[in-house]
Amino acid sequence: MKKITALCLLAATTFSCKEIVKNNEVAVIEEPGTEVVTTPKTSTPEPEKIASSVEKHPLTGYWVGFFKNAQNKEDEEEYYDDYLGRYPKNQNKINLAIEKVADTTVTGYSVVSGNERPFTGTITENDGVTFAVTLEEPGDNTYDGTFTFIMTKHSLRGTWTPFKKGSTIKRKYVLEKKTFTYNPNIKLDEDKRLIKWEESKPVLDTFGYDIPEPDSLGNQEINYHVYENTGYPSSSEKIYTINASKQVLTEADVENLTKTDLYLIRNTIYARHGYSFKNKELRAFFDNQSWYIPMYANIREVLTPLEKKNIELLLRYEKNATEYYITFGR
Amino acid sequence: MLVFSTYLMVLITLQYIPLRYDVAFLNIKQQQIGNIHYKIAFFSHVYTSIFVLIAGIPQFSGYVRRKYATVHKNLGKAYILLILLVAAPSGLIMGIEANGGTSSKISFVLQAILWFVFTFIAYQKAKSKDWQQHKNFMLRSYALTLGAITLRWLKFALASTLALPPMDIYRIIAWAGWLLNLIVIELYILKTNKCSLV
Numbered sequence: 001m002k003k004i005t006a007l008c009l010l011a012a013t014t015f016s017c018k019e020i021v022k023n024n025e026v027a028v029i030e031e032p033g034t035e036v037v038t039t040p041k042t043s044t045p046e047p048e049k050i051a052s053s054v055e056k057h058p059l060t061g062y063w064v065g066f067f068k069n070a071q072n073k074e075d076e077e078e079y080y081d082d083y084l085g086r087y088p089k090n091q092n093k094i095n096l097a098i099e100k101v102a103d104t105t106v107t108g109y110s111v112v113s114g115n116e117r118p119f120t121g122t123i124t125e126n127d128g129v130t131f132a133v134t135l136e137e138p139g140d141n142t143y144d145g146t147f148t149f150i151m152t153k154h155s156l157r158g159t160w161t162p163f164k165k166g167s168t169i170k171r172k173y174v175l176e177k178k179t180f181t182y183n184p185n186i187k188l189d190e191d192k193r194l195i196k197w198e199e200s201k202p203v204l205d206t207f208g209y210d211i212p213e214p215d216s217l218g219n220q221e222i223n224y225h226v227y228e229n230t231g232y233p234s235s236s237e238k239i240y241t242i243n244a245s246k247q248v249l250t251e252a253d254v255e256n257l258t259k260t261d262l263y264l265i266r267n268t269i270y271a272r273h274g275y276s277f278k279n280k281e282l283r284a285f286f287d288n289q290s291w292y293i294p295m296y297a298n299i300r301e302v303l304t305p306l307e308k309k310n311i312e313l314l315l316r317y318e319k320n321a322t323e324y325y326i327t328f329g330r
Numbered sequence: 331m332l333v334f335s336t337y338l339m340v341l342i343t344l345q346y347i348p349l350r351y352d353v354a355f356l357n358i359k360q361q362q363i364g365n366i367h368y369k370i371a372f373f374s375h376v377y378t379s380i381f382v383l384i385a386g387i388p389q390f391s392g393y394v395r396r397k398y399a400t401v402h403k404n405l406g407k408a409y410i411l412l413i414l415l416v417a418a419p420s421g422l423i424m425g426i427e428a429n430g431g432t433s434s435k436i437s438f439v440l441q442a443i444l445w446f447v448f449t450f451i452a453y454q455k456a457k458s459k460d461w462q463q464h465k466n467f468m469l470r471s472y473a474l475t476l477g478a479i480t481l482r483w484l485k486f487a488l489a490s491t492l493a494l495p496p497m498d499i500y501r502i503i504a505w506a507g508w509l510l511n512l513i514v515i516e517l518y519i520l521k522t523n524k525c526s527l528v
Contacts, residue, residue, distance in 0.1 A: 020486070021341045022354070236495070251361055255429065256497035320357045325496060326489045328338050328482045330355060330503070 020328045028318045029263070031279060032114070033298035034270045036308045057101035059123065059131065063156050063175035064293050067094040067112055070159055070170040083260065087284035095276075095294045096147070096156065096175055106135060110147075111294045114278030117144065129153070142167050149173075180293050182302070184245035186272050188264075189289050239264045244310040245272050254313060259321035266314040269307050273299040335479040336383055342482075343380045349373065362427050371423035378416040379478065385409040386472045406468075410453045413471070418446035430497055434504035441508045445474045466519050473515040474508050481507025 019025070069090040072078070078089035094112040101123060109118045121135030131151040137144035142164060149158025156175040162168050238257055242249070244265050254262060267282055274295025277283040286292045296302075303311070345354045351363050362368040385405045388394045395402045425438030452467035484503045488494060494502075 018341060021338055022345070251358070255358065256495045258493075258495055316357050316360070321496060324354065326486065328335075328486045329342060330482060330485060330500065 022329075023323050023325075023327060026322050028315060028322050029279060029282075030315070031267070031270065031275065031277060031282070033296070033300060034275060034303075034311075035300055036303065036311050037300050057098075058153070059101050059106065059133070059151055060098045061177050062180055062293065062295075063096040063098065064178045065094065065156075065173050065175035066091045066287070067160070067171045067173050070172040084264075084281050084285040087288060090169065091287070092283060093287035093292065093294055094173060094175070106133060108135070110137075111276045111297065113283060114276045114297050115143075116276075116297045117141065119147065121147070123151075126150070133158075137163075139163055149175075178293055180274055180295055182273055183291075184272060184304070185243070186245075186291050187243060188240050188268060189291070190240055236261055239268070244269050244314065245304070245307055248306060249310045249313055251313070254317050257317070259318060259325060262314050262318045262321060266311055266318070269303070269311060270299055273302050275299045332387060332476075332479075335483070336387065338482075339380055339383055339479065343376055346373065346376050358429065367423060368427060371420040374416050375420035375424060378412045378420075379475075382409055382412045382417050382475055383478065385412070386475055389468065390472070406456070410449055413449045413475075414446060414453075418442050418449070421445065428504065430500045430504055434501050437504040437508075441474060441477060444512075445471065448474065462523075466523075469515050469519060470512065473511040477508030477511050480511050484510075 066088075068088075072090070080087060080089050092113050094110060096108065096110050098106060098108040100107045104122045104124065106121045106123050107119070109116055117137045119135040119137050121133060123131050123133045125131055129152065133147070133149055133151055133156075135147040137146070143162065145160050145162040145168075147158065147160050149156045154176065156173070158173065160171040160173070162170070236258065238261050242253065242257075242265050245268075247253075257265070264285070267277075267286070270277075271286045271289065271292055274293055276294035276297050277286060287294075342354070346356075350356075351369075356363050356372070359368075359372075363372065385408050389402060389405060389409070419442075422439060422442035425435060425442050428435045428438045448467050448471040452464055452471055455461075455464035455467055481503045484506055485499055488499045488502065489496075
């Protein structure tokens with residue numbers, strides 16, 4: 001009884017009373033441009049922006065790869081950990097969509113981190129095999145800049161420099177040509193997590209430590225670290241088996257899923273449509289999926305009726321898990 | 331502890347005022363809440379049980395019983411009537427449609443039946459002025475009433491330590507919530523009755 005009282009007092013001091021009954025501090029994260037709209041626009045779903053034509057310049061198409069910190073050498077990549085796994089720092093998947101090449105004029109747009117930016121530029125032939133291309137964004141956004149790259153048959157290799165010095169870091173990239181088609185059958189790659197969910201289980205503030213191998217002198221330095229409380233329990237294998245773009249989900253399918261499971265299953269729907277994520281953790285998670293191509297900042301109109309139904313169900317359970325999982329309640 | 335928990339239960343109840351079908355627990359009962367019988371059962375259970383819980387608090391105090399006998403009597407009547415007529419039958423209906431599958435359904439149905447039976451026997455014992463048995467059965471009845479609180483603290487403890495999937499937790503607390511209380515009270519009754527025999 002004393003223990004219980006102590007626990008309650010602890011609980012009472014940690015949370016205000018209303019928070020014990022309902023957690024109002026954390027909200028369900030819903031990405032902009034993914035909202036379920038009940039009255040869909042009359043316009044047909046966004047078609048492939050780049051129409052296929054016979055006389056296409058080899059440059060036209062979607063060029064996809066990682067947009068990296070230009071300062072980093074290939075072998076010294078930095079990593080950061082979040083509750084969805086460990087991912088390389090300062091790397092976002094970019095889609096350089098070249099729409100049209102007319103003579104020496106190139107037009108298109110880029111999609112990265114939830115932003116779509118148009119560009120225009122010029123192409124010059126180097127030696128019949130490679131081309132030099134320079135593309136400029138409009139300049140009315142702080143993060144606009146210039147793409148400069150060399151195009152070979154299979155890749156684009158180059159840099160991006162912001163117009164405004166210091167507004168953001170210089171980038172480098174090697175991009176490959178990809179085609180995008182919406183495929184509801186796509187499943188998550190299981191090997192893309194660099195660390196196991198179980199090892200990063202920040203359910204409550206937990207204190208842990210690593211004991212590394214002793215060095216040559218026999219010294220052992222123990223590194224202590226504190227996991228941050230993100231309120232996200234780890235996810236389960238269910239995220240690989242439940243496909244919310246294909247099967248109609250029922251209450252029974254989702255009632256035993258953790259908040260992270262529900263969250264990832266729902267966001268995988270958006271990723272299949274090529275949604276470019278603004279949320280940093282989601283972006284890192286999906287950028288590292290082999291099949292994922294960021295295509296659009298808005299996919300509201302392309303969600304299928306089945307997906308919309310599932311999204312609403314998943315959101316309802318996510319809301320419940322967010323507000324009531326660690327609470328005094330049922 | 332009891333007062334604090336009861337206060338939390340009041341907070342939980344207040345979430346359902348004004349009457350709404352899309353809040354809290356009902357978010358994961360959307361299949362059932364559309365049915366009129368579930369609606370009636372749910373809201374009558376929620377709105378009465380809180381008074382059952384509160385009415386029971388002063389009843390085990392000897393001081394209140396001696397000094398304010400009529401208070402004890404009237405609160406007791408309210409407690410018995412609310413359980414027998416509303417809270418236990420509505421609990422039974424909700425138990426039949428409980429989350430967590432057959433196991434938790436059996437648990438909640440059993441709890442509702444025992445709650446009714448214990449309260450009813452306690453009432454009969456009071457009428458026949460068998461005070462020892464009246465007390466014993468009221469202890470059992472209130473132990474089940476307090477199952478509501480134990481279940482919710484257990485949920486809190488399990489979610490914040492083991493972080494099990496939500497429905498796994500629910501299946502555990504569905505049974506543990508009231509069984510633990512009943513075991514504790516049976517041991518208590520056993521002990522005190524032995525003492526009174528000596």
